[in-house]
Amino acid sequence: MGSRKEQPKDLPNKVMELCKYGKVYKKISKALQMPVSTVQSLIKKWKTQGSLDPKPRSGRPRNISAKTARRIVRDTKENPQVTSGEIQAALEKDSVVVSRSTIRQYLNRNELLGQVARKKPLLCQCHKKAWLQYDRQHLDLPHIFWHTNLE
The missing domain is CATH 1.10.10 (Arc Repressor Mutant, subunit A)
Structure with a gap:
């Protein structure tokens, strides 16, 4: 059994209006350009249920709003x-x-999976001293050295 499409909200009301005016299924289907079987099922649903509102969907309700x-x-x-x-x-x-x-x-x-911030290096005092010492040793080198070694 295949799935069915839900009709637009105004279409079933138009079918019921034409049915109340005494039109036959075939003329209603031609006027609204829809299959006769759809017209039949809509009118049958209206006669048995009294309304054309779609039934609530089955399934487990959501945990959170x-x-x-x-x-x-x-x-x-x-x-x-x-x-x-x-x-x-x-x-x-x-x-x-x-x-x-x-x-x-x-x-x-919402495509927010694995949200983890980038880790910052933990530098202690000895690391900072070593960095400064390296900078002081290579202070006199040309500008190209710094771009090639640090990039």
Whole structure:
């Protein structure tokens, strides 16, 4: 059984108007340029259900609201180093219970996966002294030396 397309909102109403005026299926289908079977199914649905509104979709409801999902993304963009555990703790303060894996899924959907800041080299005092000593030793060398060795 194939999937079906959902009709535009105004089309079923037009079908029902023409049906109420006493038009036959074939004339309705020609007037609206749609298959007779679609006209038949729309009228049958209206007679059995009383309305042409689409039924709610089946499936598991979302864990968090759209507002909370936007907040997760916004917090991560503001601070890329924040972990899913820290986001979870911040949400728990506002009484929103979400697992870390759910937070990561929302970040993955928004292409914010693996947000880690670039690491800065940890230089101690001896490293800085060695750097300065190197600079002083090679101070008299031409400008080309610095561009070839340091790039």
